[in-house]
Amino acid sequence: MADDRAAGDAIQRNQRLLTRALLVCGAMFLFGFACVPLYRIACEHVFRNKIYNTADSAKGFSVDESRWVTVQFVGNVNSQLDWSFAPEQVTMRVHPGAVNDAWYDAANKAQTAIVGNAVPSIAPSQGSPYFNKIECFCFTEQVLKPGESRRMPVKFVVDPKLPKTIDTLTLSYTFYNNRPATKKLADHTQAAQPPNS
Amino acid sequence: MTTHATAHHDDHHDDKPHGFLHRWVYSTNHKDIGTLYLIFSFIMVCIGAAFSGVIRTELMKPGLQFVQPYFFNEMTTMHGLVMIFGAIMPSFVGLANWMIPMMIGAPDMALPRMNNWSFWILPFAFCLLLGTLFVPGGAPAGGWTMYPPLSIQGGDSVAMMVFAIHLMGISSIMGSINIIATILNMRAPGMDLLKMPVFVWSWLITAFLLIAVMPVLAGAVTMLLTDRYFGTSFFNAAGGGDPVMYQHIFWFFGHPEVYIMILPAFGIISEIVPTFSRKPLFGYQAMVYALASIAFLSFIVWGHHMFTVGMPLGGELYFMFATMLIAIPTGVKVFNWVSTMWGGSLTFEAPMLWAIAFIVLFTIGGFSGVMLALVPADFQYQDTYFVVAHFHYVLVTGALFAIIGAIYYWWPKWTGRMYNETWAKVHFWWSAVFVNVLFFPQHFLGLAGMPRRIPDYNVAFADWNFVSTIGAYGMYLTPFMFFFILWHSKKHGAPAAARAWEGAHGLEWTVPSPAPFHTFSTPPVIRDEDLAHGDVSH
Ligand code: HEM
Numbered sequence: 130m131a132d133d134r135a136a137g138d139a140i141q142r143n144q145r146l147l148t149r150a151l152l153v154c155g156a157m158f159l160f161g162f163a164c165v166p167l168y169r170i171a172c173e174h175v176f177r178n179k180i181y182n183t184a185d186s187a188k189g190f191s192v193d194e195s196r197w198v199t200v201q202f203v204g205n206v207n208s209q210l211d212w213s214f215a216p217e218q219v220t221m222r223v224h225p226g227a228v229n230d231a232w233y234d235a236a237n238k239a240q241t242a243i244v245g246n247a248v249p250s251i252a253p254s255q256g257s258p259y260f261n262k263i264e265c266f267c268f269t270e271q272v273l274k275p276g277e278s279r280r281m282p283v284k285f286v287v288d289p290k291l292p293k294t295i296d297t298l299t300l301s302y303t304f305y306n307n308r309p310a311t312k313k314l315a316d317h318t319q320a321a322q323p324p325n326s
Numbered sequence: 327m328t329t330h331a332t333a334h335h336d337d338h339h340d341d342k343p344h345g346f347l348h349r350w351v352y353s354t355n356h357k358d359i360g361t362l363y364l365i366f367s368f369i370m371v372c373i374g375a376a377f378s379g380v381i382r383t384e385l386m387k388p389g390l391q392f393v394q395p396y397f398f399n400e401m402t403t404m405h406g407l408v409m410i411f412g413a414i415m416p417s418f419v420g421l422a423n424w425m426i427p428m429m430i431g432a433p434d435m436a437l438p439r440m441n442n443w444s445f446w447i448l449p450f451a452f453c454l455l456l457g458t459l460f461v462p463g464g465a466p467a468g469g470w471t472m473y474p475p476l477s478i479q480g481g482d483s484v485a486m487m488v489f490a491i492h493l494m495g496i497s498s499i500m501g502s503i504n505i506i507a508t509i510l511n512m513r514a515p516g517m518d519l520l521k522m523p524v525f526v527w528s529w530l531i532t533a534f535l536l537i538a539v540m541p542v543l544a545g546a547v548t549m550l551l552t553d554r555y556f557g558t559s560f561f562n563a564a565g566g567g568d569p570v571m572y573q574h575i576f577w578f579f580g581h582p583e584v585y586i587m588i589l590p591a592f593g594i595i596s597e598i599v600p601t602f603s604r605k606p607l608f609g610y611q612a613m614v615y616a617l618a619s620i621a622f623l624s625f626i627v628w629g630h631h632m633f634t635v636g637m638p639l640g641g642e643l644y645f646m647f648a649t650m651l652i653a654i655p656t657g658v659k660v661f662n663w664v665s666t667m668w669g670g671s672l673t674f675e676a677p678m679l680w681a682i683a684f685i686v687l688f689t690i691g692g693f694s695g696v697m698l699a700l701v702p703a704d705f706q707y708q709d710t711y712f713v714v715a716h717f718h719y720v721l722v723t724g725a726l727f728a729i730i731g732a733i734y735y736w737w738p739k740w741t742g743r744m745y746n747e748t749w750a751k752v753h754f755w756w757s758a759v760f761v762n763v764l765f766f767p768q769h770f771l772g773l774a775g776m777p778r779r780i781p782d783y784n785v786a787f788a789d790w791n792f793v794s795t796i797g798a799y800g801m802y803l804t805p806f807m808f809f810f811i812l813w814h815s816k817k818h819g820a821p822a823a824a825r826a827w828e829g830a831h832g833l834e835w836t837v838p839s840p841a842p843f844h845t846f847s848t849p850p851v852i853r854d855e856d857l858a859h860g861d862v863s864h
């Protein structure tokens with residue numbers, strides 16, 4: 130009798146432990162996914178300007194006319210994207226603190242409309258925090274119809290605090306095919322015009 | 327559902343179920359399931375070793391001789407996955423199954439039916455994983471760390487790999503819950519937590535690590551799957567995702583994972599060393615606290631695998647110092663093992679030899695780890711053979727040596743027979759020499775700049791690669807030696823006494839050898855002198 134009661138207790142304790150452990154597992158599984166927004170928040174707010182150069186306003190920068198910085202422009206297209214894409218100017222000489230405009234050209238060579246996204250990078254990476262893009266085609270998705278071409282601006286300021294050892298910055302973009310968005314666009318246009326028309 | 331299943335049949339009689347199906351496939355007996363786990367891991371070690379054979383043979387000389395680069399990458403990936411998830415982890419679970427109930431005076435594991443499931447999921451998981459070798463597009467080839475975008479560019483083996491990892495995760499989680507329930511709820515009266523053997527402690531802590539991080543890995547690979555097949559962009563830069571985020575999530579799992587593979591080994595060494603030193607373990611409580619602090623620290627150092635991704639300087643410094651902190655509790659353990667031996671009346675039977683080799687060689691791996699933890703140095707070492715040398719010292723001469731030592735140590739208890747000491751010593755010395763011939767030169771290669779995961783290399787690296795491959799060929803004989811020593815012992819070994827080793831303490835040595843099918847059906851009366859760590863007044 131007493132043995133049976135003890136055994137029953139043990140089963141109950143084991144069951145309680147099992148439930149709790151499974152809850153921990155479920156929570157940790159969700160934590161894996163919660164990392165996605167957490168990571169974004171960490172990068173954009175906590176480590177802001179340390180890894181990513183967010184578009185700070187040019188306010189507060191005074192132009193340093195005594196100094197010249199060369200900015201080089203590069204444009205690449207990922208092999209999965211049938212576009213042409215290139216900078217209009219190869220280099221510019223700018224004063225730190227001054228607002229400048231540069232232009233890129235893109236054209237869709239494919240037979241379908243495609244959504245593209247450009248991902249920027251700055252070399253050398255030590256200079257990256259000091260390169261501020263105020264306006265950029267890389268901030269948004271770019272949609273190009275078949276054969277369409279577009280002239281796209283980048284407005285930027287080089288921070289006067291750019292270390293003295295750096296006199297050249299390279300701004301490079303890679304354009305990728307944003308497949309999910311392209312597919313959504315295709316589905317949309319198909320729904321809008323019935324296939325038999 | 328599974329929880330209702332306590333051992334219902336054969337509770338009251340001692341004979342084993344008859345027939346292969348009933349004895350093994352439906353098994354709910356902790357000893358049989360432990361045996362299954364150990365046999366499974368042995369098969370996986372052999373398969374993983376075969377994969378590494380392809381790697382080392384191709385690398386014996388510069389140039390491409392035997393395999394295509396893509397197949398080479400499949401081999402490095404599969405070798406890592408099979409060894410980690412198929413060999414090291416299941417063999418520790420097998421040892422836990424065999425020993426934990428006997429060490430704490432419990433009749434069986436707390437949830438025996440679930441125990442059966444945890445094991446029998448594994449063969450399916452590995453059929454799925456190994457099956458990728460035969461599908462169009464080939465096996466996964468992006469490395470065991472599965473970094474996107476590379477890892478999701480192969481054929482449909484991506485999906486098979488992800489599902490295999492889900493299954494392994496479920497298996498480990500169920501196994502861990504069972505171990506926690508057994509240790510917390512099934513101890514014999516008088517077996518206080520701080521009287522438990524260190525092996526049991528190490529598994530309790532490991533099991534908590536497992537249930538905390540295996541689900542995170544499951545989440546990460548699920549995201550890989552949806553990125554590949556369902557148009558999400560978690561890690562896809564074009565869609566606004568970030569591939570570096572995968573590395574953060576993966577290593578949040580990955581670093582605790584490396585400690586999952588070493589904490590039970592710490593436990594094993596803490597059992598073997600006192601037995602053959604004929605002295606109680608030095609600093610029992612310090613050992614337990616060191617285990618707990620290592621486990622805690624393992625959650626906050628993952629960034630040391632990612633120093634070169636472009637982290638902010640503050641992050642680099644934080645991860646560097648936090649990582650170096652782990653060396654402190656690890657050092658405590660090494661000092662306590664050495665102090666246990668100090669002044670003891672040592673004998674050097676095979677289990678002790680493996681344990682001493684563990685202490686020396688694992689420490690070398692720890693030192694190379696501290697070198698890798700230095701950010702400026704790691705910028706040079708990252709992704710070179712130095713990293714490969716580091717983790718093989720901690721995993722092969724660390725985890726695997728401890729497992730082999732444990733098998734020699736408890737084999738007489740399992741089978742009732744002694745093994746041949748001479749041949750076991752040959753096995754040991756052969757392994758001790760060749761494992762260093764295999765892995766030590768990889769330090770030099772890494773420092774000289776040879777990258778990991780490449781099938782061809784600069785001729786400047788030729789000599790040490792040749793030496794390393796010779797070491798590998800020497801090591802490939804050791805599974806055969808081990809198998810024949812154990813097989814011979816099972817057939818012809820001398821009978822073992824209940825206390826097979828003169829200096830052994832602990833409840834497992836109070837039951838006959840071989841241990842009967844059911845032990846401690848009624849809880850034992852615990853006398854302090856039976857316990858390995860009965861005297862906690864120190
Ligand atoms: C003192 C303790 C340790 C320290 C300071 C340490 C440090 C490190 C560091 C910094 C790396 C990254 C190297 C790089 O990729 O550039 C690394 C890699 C690694 N460590 Fe350790 N480690 C320690 C102990 C261990 C232990 C005990 C294990 C496993 C049993 C382990 C397994 C690994 C593995 C598997 C990798 C390579 C992962 C990969 O990139 O594939 N380490 N370690």
Ligand SMILES: [Cu+2]
Pocket residue numbers: 580581584627628630631
């Ligand atoms: Cu780590």
